[in-house]
Amino acid sequence: MVPKTRLGKRSPLGTLVCGSSAEGLTETGAHGCQDGGLHRSKLYPGQKVYVHCGGQECGGVVEQHNHVDNEVSIFLPQLNQHVHRKLEDVWTSPTSSSTSSVSSSIDVPRRSVEAVDMDEIMAAMVLTSLSCSPVVQHSTQGSVTPALCGMENGGSELSDGGYWSCDHGNGSPAPSPPIEETDKSNPHADEGLDMEMDQMLFNEPTPRKRKNSVKVAYWCLWPNCGKVLTTVVGIKRHIRNSHLGQSDEHSQREEDFYYTEVYQDFEQTAPPGGHRASCTSPSPIPSQHTPPSPSTPDTLQPSPLSQSAPGSFWQVHSEHSYQAPAPVQVVTQSKPVPVPVSCHWTPSLTVHQSKQGSPFRRRSVSVGEQWLQNNSASFRPHPASVSPPRNHCTSRRIRGEAKKCRKVYGIEHRDQWCTACRWKKACQRFLD
């Protein structure tokens, strides 16, 4: 639910809501070369590589090598873009012509001296921006229109509240450190982020991807070891502990080079855009409705009106899930139209079972906090950095015809209104 309309004079908000600019989009290669055979080699983050981009060759640094898909995310400093490439479309040397696709030329599993350089400098920014990158998902989504995704939040590096890709796991309602990392300076931030990336790039999408049709195992390549584990983390831990030793002297990712994954899949051809079961929104509808339960009174109740206000259950509930902070999606699409189901991002709207251990008292009380929190806390973070006024998207909060507290209870019973209404804010009890 985007702020819909109401952008009249005081529209700066509306502006920033739809202000999505073109640039900064993550270019997604539609690479066509499908040569088979190679790979299983790995790129390490920070490594210098070359890719073809817009007809010419560009240098970049590896951010992440997702060996599962054999896809490499690369940051191109010159273009200030992130791209994803198949491993076979990546080169380690500037030869414009042909030859050394990394797959065949990668060397020792350790950082070269100059790469370290790059690392220090780039890693921060690279990782930083990557952590907000929407492009995390893929494959399962098939037809995605990645461009769109990229564009939406690519423009400005904010992307606060929401998470792209499929996170919705029960676990982390917290949208992660919003905004861009504050601690670029911190040398260890690297690690933290790394982990995070791992979480996102590997743990998350991976299991989803090869759901049940493929079995994956990770095989330790350390001489004389040959241990096989079923999870990346597992194997990494194994390598780190058993082989690399605890000493932090090894880069976090060094484990990457000492294992390889082994699949045996039945039906290699994962139905491309086929099912989105676990990953995407269960409902085909783009709009974020207040999740599962009775958000729409209509379905359960004849009408919001018909039941006298105080106390009915769903009410309490909906009250609790204080209006999805629409504006949070500072950068999302301006209109409901083009929202591809696939690259949906999950706004902070985990509202549901999230916080608030406190039993809600009766009604209309615990709400206030929520409102504010959602509204300003998460929405505020970037007053400045938000992309400046842009197109006036014509939408304005469409006046939902649902009657709101004021109308329902009447001004004389103001105390029964939901907090938002009392505060003259967007009603939260009767959402549109």
Place this chain on the structure above:
DNA sequence: CCTGCCGGGAT
């Protein structure tokens, strides 16, 4: 008019 609610302001 009235209603819904954004942006601000006060405490």
Place this chain on the structure above:
DNA sequence: ATCCCGGCAGG
């Protein structure tokens, strides 16, 4: 953080 309200958009 909470609460309140001016004033505008839309009907």
